[in-house]
Structure formats: structure tokens, C-alpha cells
Amino acid sequence: MSKTLFEKICDREIPAEIVYEDELCVAFKDIHPQAPVHIQLVPRKPITMLSNAEPSDQSLLGHLLLTAPKIAAAQGYPDAFRLAVNNGAAVGQSVFHLHVHILAGRPFKWPPG
Numbered sequence: 001m002s003k004t005l006f007e008k009i010c011d012r013e014i015p016a017e018i019v020y021e022d023e024l025c026v027a028f029k030d031i032h033p034q035a036p037v038h039i040q041l042v043p044r045k046p047i048t049m050l051s052n053a054e055p056s057d058q059s060l061l062g063h064l065l066l067t068a069p070k071i072a073a074a075q076g077y078p079d080a081f082r083l084a085v086n087n088g089a090a091v092g093q094s095v096f097h098l099h100v101h102i103l104a105g106r107p108f109k110w111p112p113g
Contacts, residue, residue, distance in 0.1 A: 006042045006097035020071050024063050027071050027102070036105025037075045041068055047098040050087045068102050077104035084112070 008014040009028060016028035019039060030038040043060055047053050053061060065083075072081035081104035086093035 004046060004097040005095050006099060007046055010042065010044050019074070024060055025067060035103040037077060037103065039071055039075070039102040041071065041100040041102055042097060048096045049093060049098055050085055053098070064100055068100055072102055072104055075104060080104060082108050
């Protein structure tokens with residue numbers, strides 16, 4: 001099976017503006033930002049989408065959610081950011097490697113979309 005775009009970024013095969021990384025995940029600026037701050041937070045482990053995560057991924061998923069606020073704070077938005085996870089093409093997922101969008105820097109409406 002071929003690597004996804006995000007796996008290639010994690011493996012440094014494709015350049016990206018990386019803003020954070022650790023042993024479990026990598027975060028980089030989105031190339032088509034939807035807000036002044038738009039960062040993709042991806043696990044190094046390739047999981048196609050949230051609904052395909054396994055019970056054994058629980059700590060990894062928790063790590064992503066605990067890491068996202070640290071990244072938002074480092075970008076200057078410790079208390080005002082949005083997280084989004086698309087699950088499937090019908091709701092806008094275009095790269096089938098689980099990722100968390102970290103968005104900040106402008107007002108957001110509710111409901112989204």
C-alpha cells in the first residue's frame with residue numbers, strides 16, 4: 001500500500017512547515033489555510049479515519065487532543081481555537097490519514113459548514 005501525503009510529510013519525504021513533533025505525532029501548517037492559523041496535527045501511525053481507529057489507539061487519540069492546545073498556545077491562541085476532524089469524503093476528508101485541524105485567528109460561526 002502506498003504512503004499517504006501525510007505519511008510522506010511525517011517521514012520528511014515531502015517538505016512542510018512543521019510547527020511541532022514528538023514520537024507520536026507531527027503538526028504542520030496547512031497549505032490551503034481556512035484561518036490565519038490552520039495547522040494539521042497527524043499521528044505518525046497511519047489511521048485512515050477516526051471511525052477506523054482501534055481500541056488500542058485510545059492513548060494516541062488522547063495524546064492528539066492534549067497536544068492540540070499546546071500547539072494553539074504556541075501560535076498565540078491559548079484560549080481561542082477550534083478543532084475539527086473530518087471522517088469520510090462526504091464531509092470533506094480529502095487525505096485519508098486521520099488528522100486534526102487546529103484553526104484560530106478569526107471568528108467562527110456555529111453551526112459550522
